[in-house]
Amino acid sequence: MSDAQRRIMDIEVEMARTQKNKATMSHLCALKARLAALKRQVIEQQNKKSGGPGEGFEVRATGDARVGFIGFPSVGKSTLLTALTGVYSEAADYEFTTLTCVPGVMTHDGARIQILDLPGIIEGAKDGKGRGRQVIGCARTCDLILLVLDATKPVTHKILIEKELHGFGIRLNQKPPEIYFKKRDRGGLNFQALVKQSVLNKDLVATILREYKITHAEIILRQDCTEDQLIDVIEGNRVYIPCLHVFNKIDKVSRQEMEIFASKLPHFLPISGALGWNIDVLKNKIWEYMHLTRIYTKPKGDMPDFTQPVILRNYKTSVKDFCRRIHKRLMDEFKHALVWGSSAKHFPQIVGSGHMLEDEDVIQVVKRI
């Protein structure tokens, strides 16, 4: 165990025995910042040792968006890939059947979605156990994570896996915090909260920044933020990915057990990959959770092409984002666009490149001549 790992343990112990209240808040914030910095240090050390960060697997990104399967061994990931995409990935009743990344493609509502079957991960994956770091590195590149769980196994597995992903900077079902943070060379701490804060204030922010040896900075909180969110922003390198918890093998548990899960867990979907139960519902959920936006193009004087939408992702739905998806240099020739659909005030609306498009809008780009 490295020195940093030992210090991480000490801090975790101290945090566990510190009660959370107003008087201890400053101390806890300092500990949390110290912990985050140490954890980053450990990952960087491991990257050095292994010759690079957990880059994931060499799989070419195809299609409009990417989904990855994360779960313990033998929960049924490969069986599910085959059920969703028809692509064969070896499935068997022993652990670590899958040793690499197997891609498939699912077509849904005009979008081509790449689905990645991945090796199972185990506790300690992020710290270098098994192929864990490679698997989690791959998960970071996904637009949606399917956390695949075995319904016959304890629900605590879900928490363990979430912890592994969290430790690697993946934030599930969270939006990026609305925090503006910029280091400065001088001027001290310029702190503004645009919304009433239930936790943070200038002193706590200063305490956290002190752990990073930052004394000059500008911080604007545009939402009610937690100390963890602020630390995430200072650390940077976080990814925010939607996640669906897929409970597989429900053919092996009772209906009552299922209903208990369903009532307690959000983002939950029971399925049976082997028997094909709920697979169509899962396909729809995948679509829904990815927040993809379909845009139909209309050539001048012609009908819109409703067969092949252009897919925009991650809420990047401006006309400019659309143009970039079509062609690198389209923006250079852009004059304005005509838009029909729910984002338009009247049909067609003449818009500039900053206009935000909505799902199933129709667009015609007018170029400068």
Ligand SMILES: Nc1nc2c(ncn2[C@@H]2O[C@H](COP(=O)(O)OP(=O)(O)OP(=O)(O)O)[C@@H](O)[C@H]2O)c(=O)[nH]1
């Ligand atoms: N009863 C039942 N068994 C399933 C289901 N899905 C998968 N299995 C079985 O569970 C075992 C493991 O399935 P795999 O698809 O290999 O699981 P995996 O998660 O890909 O496993 P690794 O690649 O080893 O991590 C196999 O024996 C499957 O037949 C299901 O929905 N119901």
Ligand SMILES: [K+]
């Ligand atoms: K298996």
Ligand SMILES: [Mg+2]
């Ligand atoms: Mg497998």
